[in-house]
Amino acid sequence: MEAVVPLRTTFTATATAASTARPRLSFQPLAKKFAISRLIPTGISMTDRARSSLQCPPVRVQQDGSAVISEDTISEEDALKIKEWEVERLQDEIAASQGIRIRRRPPTGPPLHYVGPFEFQVENEGNTPCNILEEIIWYKDKEVSQMKERTPLSALKKAISSAPPARDFLGALRRSYSRTGLPGLIAEVKKASPSRGVLREDFNPVEIAKAYEKGGAACLSVLTDEKYFQGSFENLEAIRNAGVECPLLCKEFVVDAWQIYYARIKGADAILLIAAVLPDLDIMYMTKICKLLGLTALVEVHDEREMDRVLGIDGIELIGINNRDLGTFKVDISNTKKLLEGERGERIREKGIIVVGESGLFTPADIAYVQEAGVKAVLVGESLVKQPDPTKGISEVFGKDISC
Ligand SMILES: O=C(O)c1ccccc1NCC(=O)[C@H](O)[C@H](O)COP(=O)(O)O
Numbered sequence: 506m507e508a509v510v511p512l513r514t515t516f517t518a519t520a521t522a523a524s525t526a527r528p529r530l531s532f533q534p535l536a537k538k539f540a541i542s543r544l545i546p547t548g549i550s551m552t553d554r555a556r557s558s559l560q561c562p563p564v565r566v567q568q569d570g571s572a573v574i575s576e577d578t579i580s581e582e583d584a585l586k587i588k589e590w591e592v593e594r595l596q597d598e599i600a601a602s603q604g605i606r607i608r609r610r611p612p613t614g615p616p617l618h619y620v621g622p623f624e625f626q627v628e629n630e631g632n633t634p635c636n637i638l639e640e641i642i643w644y645k646d647k648e649v650s651q652m653k654e655r656t657p658l659s660a661l662k663k664a665i666s667s668a669p670p671a672r673d674f675l676g677a678l679r680r681s682y683s684r685t686g687l688p689g690l691i692a693e694v695k696k697a698s699p700s701r702g703v704l705r706e707d708f709n710p711v712e713i714a715k716a717y718e719k720g721g722a723a724c725l726s727v728l729t730d731e732k733y734f735q736g737s738f739e740n741l742e743a744i745r746n747a748g749v750e751c752p753l754l755c756k757e758f759v760v761d762a763w764q765i766y767y768a769r770i771k772g773a774d775a776i777l778l779i780a781a782v783l784p785d786l787d788i789m790y791m792t793k794i795c796k797l798l799g800l801t802a803l804v805e806v807h808d809e810r811e812m813d814r815v816l817g818i819d820g821i822e823l824i825g826i827n828n829r830d831l832g833t834f835k836v837d838i839s840n841t842k843k844l845l846e847g848e849r850g851e852r853i854r855e856k857g858i859i860v861v862g863e864s865g866l867f868t869p870a871d872i873a874y875v876q877e878a879g880v881k882a883v884l885v886g887e888s889l890v891k892q893p894d895p896t897k898g899i900s901e902v903f904g905k906d907i908s909c
Pocket of ligand 1: 637638693695698699700701827829831834863864865866884885886887888
């Protein structure tokens with residue numbers, strides 16, 4: 506039995522599913538008509554949310570544009586899959602509308618029984634990552650889902666309630682700047698990277714961290730990604746437990762708020778949020794979570810569009826300008842200057858935001874250049890970690906001993 510009903514506005518698109526190999530989905534703008542309440546902030550269980558919004562009966566669009574409600578019910582599991590798929594597509598569409606090219610996960614065709622607004626178009630390899638950053642993000646999405654299954658958020662929250670307080674990352678950068686008159690150093694503990702390969706074979710994270718602290722680093726950045734950077738949360742924990750006092754940045758690819766809680770129990774004092782990956786709503790939501798947990802959020806941008814988006818979000822205190830294009834690996838330190846010129850620089854000063862110049866800094870002239878552009882902190886990896894003595898490496902990159 507089927508009942509014919511007038512079609513809801515959100516279901517007026519033609520449903521044309523041409524079955525082709527490796528299709529790329531292309532969506533019509535009508536998803537913008539979706540009620541904003543259907544936006545699922547990262548970190549909230551989509552499954553629970555989807556479960557609570559299962560009021561729509563199965564609807565099938567007919568050729569004349571009307572819809573039929575089928576009394577043949579679909580299973581709750583299939584309905585959940587449909588809801589999750591719709592939410593994921595909507596997330597990608599919102600991200601794209603903010604100029605974000607990185608998709609959270611590989612596009613897939615609609616699940617079984619889906620009837621609604623979609624259209625297949627054969628384009629290029631839609632389910633091949635567009636660059637290394639997208640590849641990292643797709644992998645991370647799967648990795649985090651598995652980690653969440655092993656350690657649910659409730660367990661992390663419980664552990665946080667008895668964790669020692671986080672250290673003041675921003676305060677350490679400010680104090681260092683006042684003490685030395687030079688940008689506060691965030692020295693990076695990184696074994697390898699996709700662009701540079703292995704940077705240091707004899708990699709002992711705790712020794713390197715101690716050498717950085719001795720050399721005058723204000724804070725440390727610790728790579729925790731295993732697959733692409735050969736880092737780990739064990740390294741973060743080990744540095745934290747070895748008596749290093751510098752506040753620690755968890756250098757991760759955050760796609761889910763769960764990772765922020767996890768970083769906090771592993772000893773992080775700050776965490777990286779990448780604007781090329783996260784839509785505005787995620788950045789807002791995640792910076793709030795960071796504040797609740799006592800962590801500093803370092804929000805990283807690479808171009809003007811990302812900078813403007815981030816400047817439009819309230820409560821951001823620390824912005825990193827990455828001189829490396831994470832899609833192409835091209836490094837150009839004049840990027841920092843470009844993004845701090847004119848009105849943007851003024852807005853940053855008015856808001857009291859501290860800016861970190863990131864990547865490609867090798868010499869005292871590089872440090873002077875980004876300081877002149879307006880940064881009060883720098884994030885330096887390769888040029889320090891490759892030095893046999895990283896303490897000496899700091900004096901060389903800064904042109905003087907900044908330890909006292
Ligand atoms: O460095 C990469 O190859 C890379 C690839 C994809 C995503 C991120 C990547 N690097 C992160 C960074 O930008 C650096 O670790 C950090 O800014 C320090 O840069 P550097 O001083 O040039 O080592």
